[in-house]
Amino acid sequence: MMSNILIIAEHNGKELNSSTAKCVTCAKKIHPDSIDVVVLAADSHQIATEAAALEGVSKVIRVDHPVNEYPLAATLAPQIIELANKYTHILGPSTTFGRDLMPRVAALLGVGQLSDIMGVENAYRFKRPIYAGNVIVTVEAPSDRILIATIRSASFAASEQTGNAIIEKYSINVDLPKHTSFLDLRSDSGSSRPDLQTATKVVSGGRALGSKDNFDLIYELADVIGGAVGASRAAVDSGYVGNDLQVGQTGKIIAPDLYIALGISGAIQHLTGMKDSGTIVAINKDEDAPIFEIADFGLVEDLFTAIPDLIAALEK
Amino acid sequence: MKILIPLKRVIDYNVRVRINPDGSGVVRDGVKMSINPFDEIALEEALRIKERGEATEIIVITIGTQENQQQLRTGLAMGADRAILIETSEELEPLTIARALKVLIDREDPQLVIMGKQAIDSDNNQTGQMLAGLWNRPQATFVSELTLSEGTATAVREVDAGLEVIKVKLPAVITSDLRLNEPRYVKLPEIMKAKKKPLDTIPFSELGMTPETQFSIVSIETPPKRPKGIMVENVSELAKALQDRGLI
Numbered sequence A: 001m002m003s004n005i006l007i008i009a010e011h012n013g014k015e016l017n018s019s020t021a022k023c024v025t026c027a028k029k030i031h032p033d034s035i036d037v038v039v040l041a042a043d044s045h046q047i048a049t050e051a052a053a054l055e056g057v058s059k060v061i062r063v064d065h066p067v068n069e070y071p072l073a074a075t076l077a078p079q080i081i082e083l084a085n086k087y088t089h090i091l092g093p094s095t096t097f098g099r100d101l102m103p104r105v106a107a108l109l110g111v112g113q114l115s116d117i118m119g120v121e122n123a124y125r126f127k128r129p130i131y132a133g134n135v136i137v138t139v140e141a142p143s144d145r146i147l148i149a150t151i152r153s154a155s156f157a158a159s160e161q162t163g164n165a166i167i168e169k170y171s172i173n174v175d176l177p178k179h180t181s182f183l184d185l186r187s188d189s190g191s192s193r194p195d196l197q198t199a200t201k202v203v204s205g206g207r208a209l210g211s212k213d214n215f216d217l218i219y220e221l222a223d224v225i226g227g228a229v230g231a232s233r234a235a236v237d238s239g240y241v242g243n244d245l246q247v248g249q250t251g252k253i254i255a256p257d258l259y260i261a262l263g264i265s266g267a268i269q270h271l272t273g274m275k276d277s278g279t280i281v282a283i284n285k286d287e288d289a290p291i292f293e294i295a296d297f298g299l300v301e302d303l304f305t306a307i308p309d310l311i312a313a314l315e316k
Numbered sequence B: 001m002k003i004l005i006p007l008k009r010v011i012d013y014n015v016r017v018r019i020n021p022d023g024s025g026v027v028r029d030g031v032k033m034s035i036n037p038f039d040e041i042a043l044e045e046a047l048r049i050k051e052r053g054e055a056t057e058i059i060v061i062t063i064g065t066q067e068n069q070q071q072l073r074t075g076l077a078m079g080a081d082r083a084i085l086i087e088t089s090e091e092l093e094p095l096t097i098a099r100a101l102k103v104l105i106d107r108e109d110p111q112l113v114i115m116g117k118q119a120i121d122s123d124n125n126q127t128g129q130m131l132a133g134l135w136n137r138p139q140a141t142f143v144s145e146l147t148l149s150e151g152t153a154t155a156v157r158e159v160d161a162g163l164e165v166i167k168v169k170l171p172a173v174i175t176s177d178l179r180l181n182e183p184r185y186v187k188l189p190e191i192m193k194a195k196k197k198p199l200d201t202i203p204f205s206e207l208g209m210t211p212e213t214q215f216s217i218v219s220i221e222t223p224p225k226r227p228k229g230i231m232v233e234n235v236s237e238l239a240k241a242l243q244d245r246g247l248i
């Protein structure tokens, strides 16, 4: 059976997001006849060049249009529908971008969606987590219709940048809805620290930090090891950091080589966001904290003494 | 203005979900069931809108078995005006749920549908976006702040890059994130009063559509356990272990 895959590129208007390279890796596991990537942007030149370099991509489709300056599902979905009939699968990342967009695409095509693919058995059989990752199901999709799915980024490595796909421009002729408009993006990041979703090391703090000022301890340790900063929902809710740093079922799902959890109890909703990390370290003053059940290295200690000591030990 | 709140009955978020020994599904016997936490937040938001005088009626809707009445009653006790149970014993996929909700929208003509961003059992995160697509109306997903004015809604959305602000024309579908609000506790007198509020049951078959199942579950398993870790005695042992492994 032929399979032709279309991947919806995620980007910030300038650069390709790493989630796209992970979708490509997932797509390759399907062993398709072709993998195309579509870039919907105001000016897609640079992003398309990055996408064309991803190993495994056959063709990059550039759809340049002023309305594509901001990623609004209501305007992107009808454009994707225009392209859909050539494909057996349309994949997007299971980031907030893909989660917002892909179900709308599916509904417009009159088909269901498979969310958060974490493993590929064959072109129509996949593994995905449910119940906050406490249960894994293998799901079979019908092969007689287009499959819309989102890809759990933490489960796939990024495809290498050794490819050289052709790039084509495409202009879409559909009426786009005008009922939705972008107003603003407020972002804390833009810092020089590594990005939480791509970092190989992450230092995360929880409610135990107690204040925004105390959370500086987490930043200090992160800087010493060259890591990104993450947080539990309790830390975000308490206003210590912005929502873009939240790790978990309702935050980011990440799998760095090293994850250090400081003053985080280990609720299942947090664990689902980080339990695929290479090495997990936990420091907590409660020896019964559930985080220790999944930690490779655990230390029962007050973090207000442990973090400064750890910084001193690592700086030596 | 009418607001529709679709809510799902799910295993309570505090329960540690386990798989049946025969691998047929997850253990449900004697397990605490609740309103999906995101849906409770959606309802709370609607109640606040109504309390500000910006809405006139709040309708809670669920699709499922008779047992779902329990969650509808809780919704009524929180302050919803009436409830609708679309009765079916089948486990339905988000597209079918969205199609069924669209039938209700055509009957009720709401200006706003506020629902959870995700059901914490299937973790699909699809239904709101699908409903907005089928309805051909705007969607504001993962919302942590909502303001209404003159036929539009301004929504602050929690996205990976931070907080995105969008403006949508009504009618629209809003899906709630956890930080939108903190739902109220229901008091006993409200539970008693809620018993008198209208709760209609509509058999799914009366919606004039057939449910469609696209995906079948081949197998269900518990994720592999991580190997047991080591408890270190102090910080220097920890620093050494990490350095020895080349992690730092």
Ligand SMILES: Cc1cc2nc3c(=O)[nH]c(=O)nc-3n(C[C@H](O)[C@H](O)[C@H](O)COP(=O)(O)OP(=O)(O)OC[C@H]3O[C@@H](n4cnc5c(N)ncnc54)[C@H](O)[C@@H]3O)c2cc1C
Pocket (backbone or CB within 6 Å): A205, A206, A207, A208, A231, A232, A233, A234, A235, A246, A247, A248, A249, A250, A251, A252, A262, A263, A264, A265, A266, A267, A268, A269, A270, A273, A283, A284, A285, A286, A289, A301, A302, A303, A304, B013, B037, B038, B120, B178
């Ligand atoms: C639907 C839903 C979705 C959710 N999604 C997420 C999510 O995406 N991410 C997430 O993180 N949570 C999520 N949660 C919340 C989750 O259930 C927990 O409430 C949250 O993770 C707790 O954060 P915490 O570990 O920082 O705080 P707590 O549970 O309060 O733990 C604090 C820990 O710090 C320890 N401690 C205290 N003082 C010290 C000290 N001085 N030194 C060392 N240790 C100390 C304590 O022993 C305790 O273990 C969700 C909840 C729901 C219902």
Ligand SMILES: Nc1ncnc2c1ncn2[C@@H]1O[C@H](COP(=O)(O)O)[C@@H](O)[C@H]1O
Pocket (backbone or CB within 6 Å): B006, B007, B008, B009, B036, B038, B039, B061, B062, B063, B064, B094, B097, B114, B115, B116, B117, B118, B119, B120, B122, B123, B124, B125, B126, B127, B128
């Ligand atoms: N059976 C149902 N009855 C009513 N509402 C539902 C049902 N299933 C899902 N929903 C709504 O759709 C939202 C998203 O669910 P899901 O797409 O399954 O993650 C939930 O938070 C509910 O608001």
